[in-house]
Amino acid sequence: xxxxxxxxxxxxxxxxxxxxxxxxxxxxxxxxxxxxxxxxxxxxxxxxxxxxxxxxxxxxxxxxxxxxxxxxxxxxxxxxxxxxxxxxxxxxxxxxxxxxxxxxxxxxxxxxxxxxxxxxxxxxxxxxxxxxxxxxxxxxxxxxxxxxxxxxxxxxxxxxxxxxxxxxxxxxxxxxxxxxxxxxxxxxxxxxxxxxxxxxxxxxxxxxxxxxxxxxxxxxxxxxxxxxxxxxxxxxxxxxxxxxxxxxxxxxxxxxxxxxxxxxxxxxxxxxxxxxxxxxxxxxxxxxxxxxxxxxxxxxxxxxxxxxxxxxxxxxxxxxxxxxxxxxxxxxxxxxxxxxxxxxxxxxxx
Numbered sequence: 001x002x003x004x005x006x007x008x009x010x011x012x013x014x015x016x017x018x019x020x021x022x023x024x025x026x027x028x029x030x031x032x033x034x035x036x037x038x039x040x041x042x043x044x045x046x047x048x049x050x051x052x053x054x055x056x057x058x059x060x061x062x063x064x065x066x067x068x069x070x071x072x073x074x075x076x077x078x079x080x081x082x083x084x085x086x087x088x089x090x091x092x093x094x095x096x097x098x099x100x101x102x103x104x105x106x107x108x109x110x111x112x113x114x115x116x117x118x119x120x121x122x123x124x125x126x127x128x129x130x131x132x133x134x135x136x137x138x139x140x141x142x143x144x145x146x147x148x149x150x151x152x153x154x155x156x157x158x159x160x161x162x163x164x165x166x167x168x169x170x171x172x173x174x175x176x177x178x179x180x181x182x183x184x185x186x187x188x189x190x191x192x193x194x195x196x197x198x199x200x201x202x203x204x205x206x207x208x209x210x211x212x213x214x215x216x217x218x219x220x221x222x223x224x225x226x227x228x229x230x231x232x233x234x235x236x237x238x239x240x241x242x243x244x245x246x247x248x249x250x251x252x253x254x255x256x257x258x259x260x261x262x263x264x265x266x267x268x269x270x271x272x273x274x275x276x277x278x279x280x281x282x283x284x285x286x287x288x289x290x291x292x293x294x295x296x297x298x299x300x301x302x303x304x305x306x307x308x309x310x311x312x313x314x315x316x317x318x319x320x321x322x323x324x325x326x327x328x329x330x331x332x333x334x335x336x337x338x339x340x341x342x343x344x345x346x347x348x349x350x
Contacts, residue, residue, distance in 0.1 A: 033341040036304045040338045043308050044080055046315030047335045051076060052092045054328050059099030062328030067103050067111045068119040069325065070096050071126035072332035079339035084134045094138065097130060101141050108148020115171045117156060121185035124149040128192040129345055150193045153186050154204055164214065164227050167207030179226050180215045183208055184238040184283065191245050192347040209246035212239050213253070221256030222264075234274055236260050237283030244290035245347070258295040261288060265299070268306040276321040278333035281307055285337035286348055307334050 051073045055061050062069030074096040082089045084097065100123050103111045110123035127149065131142050156173040168178025169186040187208045194200035214227040216239060222231025223239030240257040248254055261284055264270060271277045281303065288299045311317055317330040324330050343349045 033300065036301070036308075037341075039308055040304060043311055044335050044338055047311070047317070047331045048077060048080060048082075048089065048315075050315035050331055051328060051335075052089060055092055055095060059095035059097075059102075061096060062326050062332075064099075066119075066325050066329070067100055068122040069329045069332065070099050071123040072336065073328060074100075075126050075129060075345060076332045076335040076339070078129060078133075079336055079342060079345050081342060081344045084130060084138070093130075094134070097127070097134065097138060097142075100127065101138075101145055104145045104149070108145055108150075108152055109173070110145075110149055117153075117169050117171055117173060117175070117182050118185060120149065120173075121153060121169070121182070121189045124153060125185065125189040125192055125347065128189060128196055128198070129347060131196055146193070147198070150190070150198055150200065153189055154200070157186070157204060157207065165211070167209075167211035177226070178211055180212065180223060180235050180238050180242075181225065183211055183215075184242055187212075187242050187245065188347055195346060205246055209243060209248070212242045212246070215239060216253065221253075221258075221260035223257065231260065232274060232280075233261060233265055233271065234276070234280040234283055236264075237280065237285075237287040240287030241283055241290060244287065250291060250293065254291055255295075258288060258291045258299075262295060262299050265302060267302060268310065274321065276324050278317065278320070278324060278330045278337075281337040282333045285340050289340040290348070290350060292350060304338065307338055 051061055056064070058064055060067065060070050061073040074093055077089050077093050082093065084090055084093045100110060109116070109120060111119045124146070127142055127146050131139070131146060134142065152173055153169070156169050156175070157167060159174060159176060161168070161176050161178060165176070165178040169175070169182040170177050170179060171182065187205065190200050190204055190208070194205070215223045215225070215229070215235070217224055217231045220231065221236070223235045224230055225235055236257050240254055240261070243254050265284060268277065271280055274280045285303055288296050311334070316327045317334040318327050319325070319330050340348060
C-alpha cells in the first residue's frame, strides 16, 4: 500500500532541494537563522560525517540493539537535504533504511526491547518520511511494513486507558496509561503517515491532542509528563510541537507554552534539571520553530549558541544526562534541532 506519490518524482524533488542548498534556505530563513547559517551548516556537516563514519556493516548507526538511533540518524541526513541513493550520503541512508526494515516483525512492529513504542514510533516516523524518496525495491518493502507499523500505533492508542490517559501512548503497545513523551513520537508518526495519504483517522489526531492538553499545567503555560505532573522544558517543547502539528497554530495555549520556554531557557545551564538535554534541544527547537514569529526570532540565538558550544572536535556531540544511549544518538538529536530552518523533513515544515 503506497502512502505517497511516485517515488521517482519525489526523488527528483529531493535531489533538486539538495542541489539548491543555501538558496532554498535563504529564501525561507529568518534573520536569526541567516545570522547563524554558516556556523550551523559547518556543525551539521561535521556531525553527519561523524554519523557516516559510525555506520556498522549491518547498516546500524549507534548499535544494532538501538535501531531507533539509526532511524534518528537517517532523519538527520534527510533534514540536511540529502536523499537516499544520491551522493554523498545516499548509500549511508539506504543502509540505515535497510537496517530498520530488517528488524520489522511480521505484524509491522519495528523492534522490541523494554520501550517498544519509543523505538517503534521513531522508526515508523522515519519510514513514513522517507517513503517516496527511495528506489522501487525499497519502496515495495516500505509499502509492506509501513501499514502494519501505523496500525500498531493506532491500536495502542485505542487500548482502554481510562479518561485521564485516553488518546495517548506508553512504553508497550498494550499499556493502559500514557505519557507526553511517547505521545510526541507517536503523534508525529501518525501525522507524517496521514500527510502521505495513509488511512489515519482525523479522530486519532484529535484524541492525541486532547491527551496533550490534559498534560498542560493549569498555570504558567508548561506541560507535565502525565496529567497532573509538573512542567519542564522538554515536556513543554513536546506539548507545543504536538499542538502545532495538531492544527493549533499560535493559539492561546501554544503562545503560553512558547512564553514558558522563552522564560525558562537562557542557555545550556538552564538544562540542569532536565533528564536528557539533547531530547530537550530537539523538542524546544521544533516546537518553537513551528510557533514562529518573534518568539522564534528571540529564542533561536540561545538555542544555536547552546548546541554549537558543546560539539566535539570530531563532529560528535557527547551524551549528557542519564538517558542518552550514545554519541550517535546525541549527535542525531543535535543535528535535528539545528536543522529545523532547512525545512527538509516534511513533518516539521511550517
